Amino acid sequence: MKIICDVEVSNRLLPSQNMTGSRRAVRSTLGIGKLDSKSENIFILHQTTQNKTGNKYKVTGNIEGVFTRFSSEGKATIRFRAPPHDLCLRSADPIQLNCFLRLLRNTLEGKADRVTSTKAETGNLKENNQLPGEVGKSKSRLGVISPASKLLAGIKRTLKIFKRSDYPSVLGFPKTLEELQISRLQLSCLDRQVTRLPLLRMLDLTDNRLSSLPKELSLLPNLRELRLAHNSFGESCDKGVSSTSTRLNATENEKWGWIGGSLLTSLTFLDLSYNKIKHVPDVLCRLKSLLNLKLDHNEISVLPSGLGTMCKLRLLSVSNNSLLYLPGSLRKLRLEAIDISNNPPMEREMQLPRRLWPESLSPSAVLGMPTLFEFAARKVVSMGLHPTASDVPYPIVTYLSSANFCICGGPCFESKLKVLISMDPRSIAFSVAWTSGSGNPPTLAYLCSLKCLESVKKAVY
CATH class of the missing domain: 2.30.29.180 (Ubiquitin carboxyl-terminal hydrolase 26/29/37, pleckstrin homology-like domain)
Incomplete structure (x- = not known):
């Protein structure tokens, strides 16, 4: 044998x-x-x-x-x-x-x-x-x-499919595949045979009509590179679904349910460019091994506040979108390159810094005292735990998924301050693509405590 x-x-x-x-x-x-x-x-x-x-x-x-x-x-x-x-x-x-x-x-x-x-x-x-x-x-x-x-010489490691006639519908995909490219076939759903390729390292599904992926994809133990450009992941998830927020959240979670499992520690490259994406799911921030994230040419207005918790991220590209501001947690990262060019809303002149709470209230009054429930939720999120509805009641799952991330990297919920500040992108990346004539981009900073407020006090006042 x-x-x-x-x-x-x-x-x-x-x-x-x-x-x-x-x-x-x-x-x-x-x-x-x-x-x-x-x-x-x-x-x-x-x-x-x-x-x-x-x-x-x-x-x-x-x-x-x-x-x-x-x-x-x-x-x-x-x-x-x-x-x-x-x-x-x-x-x-x-x-x-x-x-x-x-x-x-x-x-x-x-x-x-x-x-x-x-x-x-x-x-x-x-x-x-x-x-x-x-x-x-x-x-x-x-x-x-x-x-x-x-035997070694005859191993099929790479397969590229650009025509329907090349698709192995009868024999199936070789189990030894390490690189698979299926492009220009206008696929609307991914063949589940692909999720049974244990050696797969690179999957290129560029130029199709995919709006979601099977959840079983998260079980691939060796997948490092996932290319999904020119698809339809931004397609509205509420078609045929009632407009209740709970139902929409469940549909959205199902749509991005493939982000999990082995991919959380194995995936290093993700390309979601040209997908008409308007909302980037918070679950994306759970890809802690990701090195390169491409979100170019979409319709994104807000990035997840937890983006700064992706400590291994080195290349971030979000050009040609509709970004209003950057998340303040990015201050925790040390990127090699960031591309935030061609985001017209972010290039407008804006008076900064700007406090986003009533001026009649003091910061301590806005923060208040976090409840015991919020203290517990902060601890769960900071420990990297992600309970599902089978572990805890669904309202708790929804509450945990609503976490915002402070500039210190810690999670916060109701007890927080919001402030718009100016952040020089050169302080977080060696190479920056940005319209220099428009000044520093606005940054939305969540503050979980008065201590974090003191760290940005010069920028706020």
């Missing part, structure tokens, strides 16, 4: 000699079986395109441990005694990996080499294509390991 996965070979003796290995996983083939038909020894053969001969590891009496806690995610580790190597398996198909590990376990227990057929097991000999003289003979489950160079 053979499986294809990423394998990192770790030598356990190197740390004791103050040395480090490459620590790099390589696309490989792992086979388990005999080296020839006459041999009784069973080996695991590790082969790559660079090492076609492969390295063999004896199985019987030579395995110190097998770590399978994350086998459902396509990960496992096999530890050998001699040589003192650990084979760290990643990005394997979970089903194939579990079959491989089951065969390895049976081999270690002496069950996989020979299996005796009995009459009860064989039943009718003719139906089993077995001769009478073969009853009771042993049947080998472990075959001879053949070279895997051709």
Whole structure:
């Protein structure tokens, strides 16, 4: 049996000699079986395109441990005694990996080499294509390991589809795909076969008519790059739905329900340009590993206040929209580049700073004392918890989703101050695309306490 996965070979003796290995996983083939038909020894053969001969590891009496806690995610580790190597398996198909590990376990227990057929097991000999003289003979489950160079060379890793005739509707998508592009087909819904590609790293669905994605997409463990430009994600979600806010919120949450699961920690690139998006969902801010976010050429007027909590974000592009102001939480970020050009409402002259509460009230009176419920909600959000309606009552879920984020990065609800200030975009990014003649862009800052108010007092007063 053979499986294809990423394998990192770790030598356990190197740390004791103050040395480090490459620590790099390589696309490989792992086979388990005999080296020839006459041999009784069973080996695991590790082969790559660079090492076609492969390295063999004896199985019987030579395995110190097998770590399978994350086998459902396509990960496992096999530890050998001699040589003192650990084979760290990643990005394997979970089903194939579990079959491989089951065969390895049976081999270690002496069950996989020979299996005796009995009459009860064989039943009718003719139906089993077995001769009478073969009853009771042993049947080998472990075959001879053949070279895997051709197997590796024939792996389908990339697929590009630009015509309906190229769509694999009969055979389906190869399970080994790492990059998939389906463009210019005017698709209105995504084939759920795509959500069953465990090795997929890049998905390009540019130039279709998609308005949502299946929730199962969030289960892809290795998806890094998602390109959704020139689609219809800004299409109104209230078509055929009653106008009650609760119903609209539920429909909106369902529309962006694919943002979750494994994508929260794996996705690094997201392109939603040219989608006529008017409202950016707050759930987008949960993509904590995102490095590059493109929202160009939409109809966005307000960005989520939690955008500044995406601490790994390096490139932000929101050009050619209708932005009124930037979220104050962006002060927490250190971007490599930001593009906020061609946002006419934000380029108008405005008197700043501007307090957005009645002048007759003092800041402490507006803030008041947060309730115990709000203190608890702030703690839940700051801990990164996202309970659903199956965990807590739905009104609490709605309340938690209404959190605004202070310039300090903390969440706030009813107890807050709002103020428009001027923020130099060069203070948060090395490279800035902005109409310099219009001054600094206005920034809406939420303030969760008097301490945060003091930090921007010079800008406010």
